[in-house]
Amino acid sequence: MAKNNPTPAMVTAALEDYLETIKDTENHAVDVAKVVRYGAFVGSVIESHATLSRAMDYAREMIGYAAVKNHSVASGTVILADSMTQSKGRFTRSWHAPEGGVWGCMIHGNNLLPQSRHFVPMGVGVACLEALIEMGVDCASIRWVNDVLLKGRKIAGFLVEGYTESIHSEEFTLVGFGINLNNCFFPEELDGLAISLKQHLNTDISITSFTAIFLARLRWNFGLLYHEEERELAGEGFSGPGGHNALLDRWLALSDSVGRNVVYGFDVMTEPQYNARVLKVNPSGGLVMRLEDGYEKTEYSGEIRYLD
Numbered sequence: 001m002a003k004n005n006p007t008p009a010m011v012t013a014a015l016e017d018y019l020e021t022i023k024d025t026e027n028h029a030v031d032v033a034k035v036v037r038y039g040a041f042v043g044s045v046i047e048s049h050a051t052l053s054r055a056m057d058y059a060r061e062m063i064g065y066a067a068v069k070n071h072s073v074a075s076g077t078v079i080l081a082d083s084m085t086q087s088k089g090r091f092t093r094s095w096h097a098p099e100g101g102v103w104g105c106m107i108h109g110n111n112l113l114p115q116s117r118h119f120v121p122m123g124v125g126v127a128c129l130e131a132l133i134e135m136g137v138d139c140a141s142i143r144w145v146n147d148v149l150l151k152g153r154k155i156a157g158f159l160v161e162g163y164t165e166s167i168h169s170e171e172f173t174l175v176g177f178g179i180n181l182n183n184c185f186f187p188e189e190l191d192g193l194a195i196s197l198k199q200h201l202n203t204d205i206s207i208t209s210f211t212a213i214f215l216a217r218l219r220w221n222f223g224l225l226y227h228e229e230e231r232e233l234a235g236e237g238f239s240g241p242g243g244h245n246a247l248l249d250r251w252l253a254l255s256d257s258v259g260r261n262v263v264y265g266f267d268v269m270t271e272p273q274y275n276a277r278v279l280k281v282n283p284s285g286g287l288v289m290r291l292e293d294g295y296e297k298t299e300y301s302g303e304i305r306y307l308d
Contacts, residue, residue, distance in 0.1 A: 002048035002049050002050050002080070002081070002082055003050070003082060004080075004082055004207035004208050004211070005046060005048035005080040005082075005207075005208065005211060006046065006208050006209075006211050006212035006215070007046065008043055008044050008045070008046055010208070010212040011042075011043040011046075011212050011215045011216050011219065012216075013212070014209075014212040014213045014215070014216035015036070015216035015219055015220060017216075018213075018216055018217065018220065019032065019036070029239035029246075030224070030227065030239050030246055031227060034223075034227050034230070035220060035223035035224050035226075035227045036220075036223060037223070038222070038223040038224075038225075038226035038227055038230075039219040039220055039221070039222045039223025039224070039226070040219065040223070041074070041075050041076030041222075042076045042078075042106065042215065042218050042219035042222050042223075043076060043078050043106075043215040043216075043218070043219055044074065044076050044077075045074045045076065045077040045078065046077075046078045046080065046215075047077065047078070047079050047080070048080050048081075049079070049080065049081040049082070050081070050082050050083075051081055051082060051083045051084065051085065052079070052081040052084050052085075052103075053084065053085050053086040054084060054086050055079045055080075055081060055084060055103065055104045055105035055176060056105045056159070056161065056174050056176045058079055058105070059073075059077075059079055059105045059107050059163075059174050060163060060174070062077075062079075062107070063107065063163065063165050063170075063172060064165055064166070064167075067165045067166075067167040067168055067170070068167065072109070072168075072170060073107050073109075073172075074107075075107065075108055075109030076106065076107070076108065077106070077107045078104060078105070078106045078107075078215060079104050079105045079106075079107070080102070080103070080104040080211065081097075081103050081104060082099050082103075083097055083098050083099045083103065084097040084103045085097075096183070096186055096187055096190060096194070097178055098183050098185075099183070100180075100181060100182035100183035100184075100196070100198075100207070101178060101179055101180050101181050101182070101183045101196070101207075102177065102178070102179040102181060102207060102210065102211050102214065103177070103178050103179075104176070104177060105174055105175060105176045105177070106174075106175040106177075106218070107172055107174060107175075108120075108172060108173040108174075108175060108222070109170070109171075109172060110162065110171040110172055110173045112225060112226070112229060113229055115232075115284065116225050116226075116228070116229045117173070118284055118285040118286075118300065119225055119245055119247050119248060119251075119285055120160055120173060120175070120222075120225070121145045121146045121158065121160045122142075122145060122146060122247060122248065122251040122285060123218070123221035123222060123224070123225060123247055123251075124146050124158045124160065124175055124177065124218065124221075125142045125145065125146030125147070125148055125156075125158060125251070125254075126142070126217070126221055126247065126250050126251050126254060127214055127215075127217035127218040127220075127221050128146075128148050128156045128158070128177070128179060128214060128217075129141070129142055129148050129254050130217045130254075131210060131213040131214040131217055132148070132150070132155070132197065134213055135197065135201070135205065135210065135213075136201060137150065137197070137200065137201075139151055140155065141254060141255060141256040142251065142254050142255040142256075142257070143255070143256070143257055143304065143306065144255065144257040144278070144281065144287050144303075144304055145285075145287075145303075146158045146160075147303075148179075150195050150197075150200055151195065151200070152306075153192070153193060153194055153195035154193060154194050154195070155179065155180050155194070155195050155196065155197065155200075156177070156178065156179040156180065157177075157178050158175065158176060158177050158178075159174075159175075159176040159177075160173060160174070160175050160176070161173070161174045161176070162174075175218075177214075179197075179210075179214070180194060180195065180196035180197065181196055181197045181198060181205045181207055181210060182196065182197075182198045182204055182205055182207065183196050183198075184196050184198055184199050197210075221247055224246055224247050225245075225247060227239070227246075228240075228245045228246055228247065243283075244283050245283070245285075248281070248283065248285060251281075252281060255281075257278050257281070257287070257304065258278050258279070258280055258281065259277070259278060260277070260278050260304075260306050260307075260308060261275070261276075261277050261278075261306070261307040261308045262275070262276060262277070262278055262289070262304040262305060262306055262307055263275050263276075263304065263305050263307060264276055264287075264289065264299060264302060264303075264304050265302060265303065266301065266302040266303075267302075267303075268302070268303045268304065268305055272305075273302075274291055274292075275291070275292055275307065276289035276290055276291045276292070276297070277289060277290050278304070279296065282298060284300070285300065286298040286299060286300045287299045287300075287304070
C-alpha cells in the first residue's frame, strides 16, 4: 500500500499557504485569481502506488485504456509511487528510485500554444527548487533547462515528453519527476554526482508534505503559463518585470547557468557536441551561447554540463 503521498486537498492547502507568502511581493501585473483558476487542474486527481516499474509507462497505459473506453484521462492527473524499479531519465538513463524519494508523473492534456510549451520544463524545475527553498535550502540552483543542483550535485531531475494516443489522436504532455529526499544511498556510478535533501539537512523529510508543496508550486506555474498565454493573445504583453514571460523571469532568478562555461550536446553524456559560454536565455527560453570561435548559437533542446 502506498504510504507517502498527499491528497488533492493537501495540495490546495499548500498553494493557499504559498499565496499568503507572496501576497505583498507578487508582481502586480499577475492576476493571482486567474493563475489559481488556470492551474487548478494540476493534482486534482492523485493516484498512489506502493511501487511501479515506471510512472510514464503507466501514464501511457492509462491514457490508452481510457481511449479504448472513449474516455479521456483527466488533465493534471498525478501518478505517484513510493518506489520505482525501472525508472529512466533522458535517453533511457537509469534513475535510482528506491523508497524515500518523490517519484512520479503528471499527465497534462496539451492545449498550450507551441510557444508556451517551451516553458513547461522550466516550470517544473522552478516548482522543485521553490519547494526546496521552503524546506530551508539556500544553496540550490537550476541548470538549464531543469536539472536541480544542490552544492553542484543533482538532487532532482525531470523528463518532459509529448505523447499522442493512437485512437483519437489526443495530445498529452507527460511530466516525469524524480526528487531525492530521504534516499541516502546511490549506485556507484552516481557517487559524488547525486545528493538527497536528508543528506543536506541531516534530518528526515516528510515526503507527504514535500510532495504537496511541490505539486502546489507546479499548480501555480502551470496556471502562470496559461495566464501569460492569455495576456499574449490579448496583445497585453507578458507580465514579468523584464517584459518576459513571468515564469521565465522566475527561472532566471533561480538559475546559475548564465555566464558559465559549458559543454553542450543533445545527449551530452555520450555525444558532447561543443564547448561554449552561456550568454543569456532569450525570451523564448532558448539558451544563447558563444562558441570558442566566437560564433553565437541558440539551442531550444539538449542539455549542458558545467566546465567551471
